Amino acid sequence: MLLVKNVSKVYDNKKKAVDNLSLEIKKGEIIGFIGPNGAGKTTTIRMITGIIAPTQGTIEINGIDISKEPVGAKKNFTFVPDHPTIFDAVKGIDYLNFIADIHEVPIQQRKERIERFTKAFQIYDALTQTINSYSHGMKQKLLVSGALLPNPNLFILDEPMVGLDPHSAKILKDIMRDHCQKGGTVFFSSHVLEVVENLCHRVAIIHRGKLIACDTLENIKKNSTATLEEIFLEMTKDE
């Protein structure tokens, strides 16, 4: 579903934010993407989603190169960023209809999905209010609802749990599991290692722009009894 091949990102010909990163995610997987602050997680996700272009390497989504066929590739995924900064002078329902129109979601399906997700996240009653009146968590829930609306093949989230209350975090985790069981794929970054440990089929660890591990939790632990947190701290500690 997602193939990242030898991707690097260099800023101002100096700072290498991502260094020759390769990653493959198969259909139906949930992959957790972890790393210390400034390791290159967000840069990698921004390249995968087409927000920025890689300096070198290729990214394919469902077999489509995002550099060559951006529209085709973008039809296969939706994205929730780490900050809910959106154009917020419109009402919540305007935003959801906007996303549904761009992804060409038929009226009946959009109605059913909007009701399902926004009621689950308890923002349905706020949909007629302008987004700038929402709290951080409500905006985050609206973005997640919008991203789920087109029922994407690949669901990409950058730090999705930030700002969510425990109830909503639980719902989001259930939605992610459910999405994978129905054949969808989820790729998300997080600092909450317990979530990654409990939810993901595989874990990708990035440190200083390089992918230092990408495997199942069992293989990463290598039969040790250490927790993911202990392994993560060990792998990413500075020499």
Add this chain to the structure above:
Amino acid sequence: MNKFIALTKIQIKDFFSKYTQHLNVKNKFLGILTMLLPALLILPAIQLALTLYDSFSMIGYPELTITYIYIANVMLMLFAGIPFIISIFFYSKDLRLIATLPVKEDTIVFSKLASVYIYLLAIGCFFLGTSVVIYGTIDGVKVLSLILGIMALLISPLLPMIISTLIVLPFMSLIGRGRKRNMLVIVGNLVLIAIVIGVQLLMTRIQMQPDAINNLLSQEDGLLRLIGHKFPPSIWLTKMIQGSLLDGGLFILLNLAFIVVLKLFAKKLYSAALLKFNQEGSALIEKGKIYYKSRSIGIQIIKRHIAIITSNPTFLLNTVLTMFIPILMFVLTSLTGELSGDLFNSEALEPYIIYIYTIVVSTPAIMGSLSATAITREGKAFWETKVLPISARDNIKYRIYTTLIINFTGSIILGVAAAYYLPVNFTMILLAAAFCIATTLFFSTIDIAINIQRPLLNWSSPTAAVKNNLNIMLSLLLRVITGGIGFLLYKMMSSLGANTIIGVLSAFFIILYIVAIYIVYGIYERKFVDIAP
């Protein structure tokens, strides 16, 4: 005092660092050159000051150059200051942090005004500064006049800045309540600006009773008093530059008095206006019903871009003001009696009616550089359309369409209004429409190349996005250059009829539009993809 200095320093640093960041030029030499680009505006300012100086020297009162330019300068500062003050006080993102700091309310108000002062001082340097230098050097260097002139220049932004603040803050607290506050802010500020211009026109009109004129002219400095009688600080400033300590003292005292007044009211203004306005902004406003309606991708994107302008009072005010300046000026000059309908029906003006009409109709294209900030206006929300399944070409195209829709709407309104007052016929309307379409298409398309080249997405106040943005200067420079070429063409064709000339100029802009399409979609599409929010 230390807190005030610290807060002011950070505000000024932020102002300058935003400005240099907005330049977005990597090459150091080119960066300095680009920074100096707005300085080109000094050329028309010099020309204006020289013309005034020559005229007043001929009647023996060269110092009236300073009086005249100071009065105009104060009005310009009031005009420019009002939207800026609204932007930094009411729509700036840093107030939430500043409000939590352990500093007094007046410290916050004055530190916020520091960047307004710099902005207005820059305006003052162009006009008042130029006239002071011309007055102090042209007929031999007058050192004292120059020193006092520089002092006066440094003080000059205070009066209009404090007056604007004292008007705007309570005014905004009054109109900034309730559900339709953005609309009220727009309408209210348009009225406010109209009043400011109206007062200016009334003040500068030298239409007094003949007895009063004779009385004033019979006195020493009679002409100076005649021009400055409605605004005495202009007399004090002029005489200060001429070396009068008494007038200098009066001018400085007046400014100090206004600072004291603002200090006295700062606490009240802060709590009654700023906090209230921001508090109101977080209220939940419910309107309409949940709906499920399908629209085309193009309509959705264009709707979004139009909403970005209409939902932000600074953006909307800026758009409306730049487009409807002719109407505003016309209405005010008509109301104050400066302009009468008979003038347009005079024989002397008849050959120029088609040119006047064409320019009025094309004002939105010529004055409104909407495309030059089409990407910038989105700010940090720019990522949204980048991850959506729409091509970069369409993404650019819909932004241009948005500008076209807004500009053509403005042109139609202006066209209908102007046709009511000007004696135009069907051919004139057709030709003006052709010219308007050609210029709108060209400028709306080419301007977006400027924004793609220099996308400013991290702005802290909307003014930084749409006014204090070098993109606008570059866009205006482009208009000056194309206007210059157009003027040369006009001169070359002066033996031809007006209809032919406008036809040729329209064709000229259509050719430029074709070139602009190639530049934007051929060269800048790739650059658009590379814009990193």
